[in-house]
Amino acid sequence: MKSFWAVLVLARFAGAQTAELRVIPVQGNIYVIAGDGGNITVQTGKDGNLLVDTGLAAMAPKAMSEVRKLSRAGVYWIINTHVHPDHVGGNDAFANAVASLDINALGRQDGGQPLKIIAHENVLNRMTQPAKPGETPATGAGLPEDEFSTPFKDLRFNNEAIIIYHEPNAHTDGDSIVLFRGSDVISTGDIFTPGGYPFIDIERGGSVQGEIAALNHILDLTVPGHTQEGGTLVIPGHGRLCDEADVVEYRDMIVIVRDRVQDLIKKGQTLDQVKAAKPTLDYDTEYVSANSFVKADAFVEAIYKSLRK
Numbered sequence: 001m002k003s004f005w006a007v008l009v010l011a012r013f014a015g016a017q018t019a020e021l022r023v024i025p026v027q028g029n030i031y032v033i034a035g036d037g038g039n040i041t042v043q044t045g046k047d048g049n050l051l052v053d054t055g056l057a058a059m060a061p062k063a064m065s066e067v068r069k070l071s072r073a074g075v076y077w078i079i080n081t082h083v084h085p086d087h088v089g090g091n092d093a094f095a096n097a098v099a100s101l102d103i104n105a106l107g108r109q110d111g112g113q114p115l116k117i118i119a120h121e122n123v124l125n126r127m128t129q130p131a132k133p134g135e136t137p138a139t140g141a142g143l144p145e146d147e148f149s150t151p152f153k154d155l156r157f158n159n160e161a162i163i164i165y166h167e168p169n170a171h172t173d174g175d176s177i178v179l180f181r182g183s184d185v186i187s188t189g190d191i192f193t194p195g196g197y198p199f200i201d202i203e204r205g206g207s208v209q210g211e212i213a214a215l216n217h218i219l220d221l222t223v224p225g226h227t228q229e230g231g232t233l234v235i236p237g238h239g240r241l242c243d244e245a246d247v248v249e250y251r252d253m254i255v256i257v258r259d260r261v262q263d264l265i266k267k268g269q270t271l272d273q274v275k276a277a278k279p280t281l282d283y284d285t286e287y288v289s290a291n292s293f294v295k296a297d298a299f300v301e302a303i304y305k306s307l308r309k
């Protein structure tokens with residue numbers, strides 16, 4: 001049997017290695033690199049670059065080249081939103097390039113301050129202790145050595161306040177969202193994936209309750225623009241750039257489906273009966289397509305298992 005990682009990467013990113021990356025200005029100091037597994041957020045300025053997530057390992061050379069175009073001052077920080085390989089896959093490549101002072105790869109001039117990789121401690125724990133026998137633990141330079149176990153962590157870079165919030169047991173048990181306070185941008189990782197149902201990774205500590213709590217926290221932090229468009233911009237783990245209204249719609253969809261599943265459980269229905277009742281039916285046209293990563297049944301099953309725990 002293929003490992004979880006291989007299955008995930010194959011299912012979600014077939015053909016990614018040949019894909020082209022797109023760099024999209026967000027607002028303030030923030031850019032997003034799309035097309036590399038998960039979205040890569042880049043905060044850039046005179047001090048250099050800070051990344052939220054690093055995409056797929058196979059795409060790292062292309063991602064480095066795009067980051068270097070934004071600022072030749074180099075990469076100083078990586079923040080990982082969670083453990084999945086489409087978000088941490090490029091860590092090793094970036095870390096190795098910094099360690100070897102590969103100016104071509106990263107454009108760093110100084111060789112001074114080392115690259116720091118930040119993540120919640122549950123990300124490090126899951127990277128170094130595989131969930132299943134047969135999975136290979138990560139050992140490379142790209143492990144987050146700057147892990148935190150507190151509800152949040154903050155830092156300042158390019159003269160901007162950056163706050164990293166741990167969102168317990170949401171998409172996984174190690175999720176972080178990152179608020180760029182000056183630019184007014186939030187990078188959410190896979191807590192928010194507007195094109196499809198959320199992947200609630202029960203095996204890695206995710207739950208629908210935590211997923212909804214995390215989306216509510218994102219909504220606490222976003223402030224709409226004057227016309228209910230714009231304002232705080234939200235970079236999802238996958239998919240298009242969004243604003244507060246998009247997160248509201250997504251949160252409401254999950255709450256409604258959660259309530260339906262809860263009602264069916266109260267009536268004593270089994271998982272198979274709950275799936276057969278199709279509690280997502282009116283949302284499927286919007287959130288499921290031929291190449292969706294999370295099908296309706298998988299979403300319902302994750303909710304059912306979260307509520308039965």
Ligand SMILES: [Zn+2]
Pocket residue numbers: 082084087171190
């Ligand atoms: Zn993920």
